[in-house]
Amino acid sequence: MKLSLTPTIRVFLVTIMLVTVVLQPYSAAHASAASLSGNQTINASLSGPSVQSRELAVMPAKPTPRPTTTAVASPTPTTVKATRTPKQTATSTPSPTLQPTSTVEPIATTTTPEPTVVIEPTLTPAPTTATPAPTAVPVAFATAMPVDPASLQLTSTLNLKVNKTGIYRVTYEMLRDAGLDLAGVAASALTVINRDNMIPIYVYVGNQPESFGPGGFIEFYGEALDTTYTDTNVYTLQVSNTLTSQIPVQDARPDMQLAAPTSYTKTLRVNNQNKFANYAPGTEAWYDTSMSVTTASKSWDFTFQINGLVDAPAALELVVWGVTNWTANPDHHLVVNINGLQVTDQKFDGLVAKNFKIDLSAGVLREGTNTLQLTVPGDLGTQSDTIVLDRYSITYQQAFNAQNGGLSFTSLDDLFTVSNLPGQNVVAYGLRNGGLVRLGNIDVQPVGETFTANFAGTNQSDTFLLATAETLLTPVLEAARLKADLTSPAEYLVISHPDFISGLEPLVQARQAQGLTVSVVDVNDIYAQYSYGVFDAQAIKKYIAYAAQNLGTRYVLLVGGDTYDYRNYLGYNSISFIPSLYVATGPGAKFIAVDPLYADVDGNYVPDLAIGRFPVRTNEELSRLIGKTLAYANKSYSGTAVFASDVIDGAASFKNLSDKLATGIPSDWTVQSIHMDDLGAAAAKTQLLDAMNRGTALITYNGHSSPSAWSSLFTTSDVAALTNAGSPFVAVQWGCWNTYYVDPANDYLVQKFLLSGDNGAAAVLGGTTLIYFGSEEMFGPLLTPRLATPGLSVGQALQDAKAQLGQNDPGLIDVLLGWTLMGDPALIITP
Known part of the structure; x- marks a missing residue:
């Protein structure tokens, strides 16, 4: 802002400038919004690691004998917003058994974040003394501004990743070492974008007038996320010739005649x-x-x-x-x-x-x-x-005691005093409704081995973030992703983690040979375009909806395993290659991984596309599963099926339901029934293993189950004993939890069947949740005949059966969303 000076003051200022100091040119974006009053001198105070500071601070003269140090905040990377403090660690595996249940309303769990403040390079402040100061001139808080990304004329970009909320600083040297050399770039050309909003920044240009370079840095207020999937938010530093948003400096010189609050x-x-x-x-x-x-x-x-x-x-x-x-x-x-x-x-x-x-x-x-x-x-x-x-x-x-080098608090007062600061180079910001000001002219005094900072409030109940320069946060720097073309025709859409893309070629060629247009998309490109670079399953859902409406997509294959421990609370370092969506499927099942929700384009909880997943974690597992998928298409044992069942449980006769489902198989098929009610556990198990090993197209089980077992009939340890290499089957499981695939520490039946070797299954269908017997009584007769229909793929059969069930019984979420396919949705059981 411009300062209004009387003629007397102008003469006084000119004299001071000639005798004491030559003031360097400075950017208006960095100037302190202070007013002159009384006998004041102008000092070129240091706001960065160099004497060539571009910030001009107006300091009071020294009528008070008390020695002080005046610190002008040094920049630190920060961004405007507020979220919950990220949570801590955890340990567990999901319970596969039904808990006692009742229907309850979830409680609200909103919390107010307390931003972390941290700082970096040390500054050398100009020594001076303090005196009661005039009331600070309020300045407008800088807020995030919506911006159309297409309007930005961009030349260089770099992602700044943050996982704590607070003030961040990124230096010229850090940017250069990350591959983005901004030497000579005008400060006004630097822009930080987050979720299509221009974020206010504070730029210290360094050792050169007006342009960014060595010794320079950028500060912004960074907001961590707190989602199911991540705590990491992504900001993008861009060089733009169009727009920028600078954080103004508020004169926060304290009036020490006032009383500061004590808490x-x-x-x-x-x-x-x-x-x-x-x-x-x-x-x-x-x-x-x-x-x-x-x-x-x-x-x-x-x-x-x-x-x-x-x-x-x-x-x-x-x-x-x-x-x-x-x-x-x-x-x-x-x-x-x-x-x-x-x-x-x-x-x-x-x-x-x-x-x-x-x-x-x-x-x-x-x-x-x-x-x-x-x-x-x-x-x-x-x-x-x-x-x-x-x-x-x-x-x-x-x-008001600093901890870990800083303090954040919300309060309304005219004067604040913060003690226990470990250094004299103090950075402070005011935060109001997402807007920011940087506080200048803070009075810092040594008190024993620590320092105490005094500064004026902002006339409102704002949040203040105060820290020493050595404790500012530093973002993780990562090259911004180039925009990929995600608009190619895709009847058969493969969304893959990048680790597996090179291994998909045999499957891609096979589906193209069927006449399908195939598109393989790197999931990271989806994050870049649909969730601003943030790891988020909703980005995948948005892109699948786009593909269904614009690219002719009928099939979706997700390639990569998953874990419910996305933020590594348990410390297993399990990887989510492709994340899942979660939904409540019933009173005792509130957080359930459900891939079919990805295929629900119109939001009615009924899938509109055929969808499946390869839950692979290595390229070796991918190669095996593709091999079994292609081998199944050339099998010599079409038209064979086994229907196995658990013992009766009260009113739930699994044998009767199994026999009912078997009637949906064409009469020219060879069907074998294996019932524990008739044979006992041992004999039934022997017959089941024999059927699996000799080559059977369709293996169906009906009964109690868990992630690791079909009752006492078959368990994960039995998979290793299978000898059906080259003759895989499709497993259809009617029961609870048998297709559970997101455990961070254990492989269950679904992984053992699909990934443990050349034996086992080419595809597995079943529940990732608690399934009610009555739901499967209605769903089973709809699905079984479709699985045996010539030319109809497994994914299409599942989609069509759910579509009919959704018309008849739309509330059966346990099977509409909790019943899923692990395998290729284009796989055909009956050619």
Whole structure:
């Protein structure tokens, strides 16, 4: 902004400029918006690692004897927005068994983020003294602006990946080493884009006037994500000749005659992701600890740390789940203590998420280590009581003490004093409704071995991010992906992880020989164009919908395995090559991986395309599965089927349903029935293994199942004993969980059948969830005849059967979405 000066002040300024310092040219984008008043001198204060700073700060004269250091914030990479603090680690595998259930409304779980602040290069501030300053001149906060990517005239791009929320700094040298040398580029040409929004940035140009170069850096406020799939957000640095958004500098010189507040309200959130529960009644499947008792009381202790506590009333928010669901009401009892003092006693009922908000009197919390104790008394007369701790938070009064080099807080006041800073080079920002200002003229003083910063507020209840330059965050730099052509005709669309694309050629040639147009798409190109480079299953769904509507797509094959532990909470380092979508398929199955949802183009929970997956993790597995897929097309044992079943379970006669399904097979087929009710487990197993080994086109099982077994008839360990190399079968499994494929640590039946060798199956159909017997009674007679229809592919048969079921019984989500195909959707059982 321009400064209005009286003639006297102009003469005074000219004299000072000639005698004391030669002021360098500076960019208007970097100028401090300060006003002159009284006897003031102008110092070229240093806002970067070089004396050739482009920022001009107006500092007060020194009528006060108190020694001070004035720090002008040094830039650090940051972005504007606010999200939850990313969660912590976890351990578990999904339960394949049905939990006691009830229908509940999920609770709201919104939280307020506390951004992390970190900093880097050290600056040498200009020494001066401080005096009561005039009121800071407010400036407008810079906000993100929507932008049409097509309007940007881009020459160079680089992705800046962030997984914490806070102020980020990226230096010229970092960019150069990553392959983007911006020496000589005008600061006004630098732009950072996130999700089609131009993000405000602060640019320090370095050792050259006006243009970016050595010693320069860019600061932005980066917002981490907190999704099922990732905590990493992607910002793109671009050189553009059209638009830029600079963060203004607010004069934050303090008036030390005012009194600063001694505390602010802080919320400590503890959200450990230790285990995964697909039955979870809340809004997410990860949780901290499961607590279960029979009749003896048991307690669990959870410690949390508070540093800088100001004793005052506080609050506890506790989110737990009731898991066991007995006829008695209530069937859960929980007693909560903090530091040995009981703060609440709660009874509740059913499979439900409960959010308890508890006021805490002054004196309950302690400085340092505190203990939250949860006790399940087991005194309600039920067989057991299982309660899960999901997460908790403590809201209390916190002193303005920096931790880990910085502090973020939200408050309204005219003066703030932050102590315990490890250095004198302080960077500070104000955040308001997604907008940013950078705070200049902060007063920094040494106090023993640490430093204390004083600065003015912004006249509103804003969030402030304060840190030393040495603790700013640094983004991960990655070359931006070139835009790929994703518009080729694709009757047969293959979406593959890049690791497997080169191995797909034999399958591609085979499908082209059938007359299908084939397109193989790298999933990373889909992320780049449909989710702004962020790892997100919704991007795949959007592209499949586009392909169905514009590219003539009828078949979709996903190539790559998956894991529900996308953020590596369990520490297994399992890889999601192609992520899954998740949906609730029933009261006891709330977070279920469902590939058929990708093929639901119109949103009615009925697939509109034939879809399958190769759940491979290596090229060797891919080669084997393609080999079995092509071998099945040339099999000599067409027209053969086995229908096997489990023992009767109450009203569920698996034998009767199996026999009913067998009637849907053409009369010229050879059909063998293997029923445990008739033969017993041992004899039935022997006959089943013989049928698999001699070459059978279709193997069907009906009964209880899990990810690793068909009741006692067949288990994962039996796959290794199969000798049907060169004669694979298609397995159709009527039961629960038998096609479960997202475990981060274990291979189950579906992987063993498809990937363990040249034996086993070419394709596997079945449930990834809890399947109800009544649902399969309605779905089985629709699917079985179609599987045996000449010329009809497995994927088409499944799609057509679900389409008819969706018309008759649209609420059967367990089979409409939870029943899936692992294999090639274009595979044909009967030529």
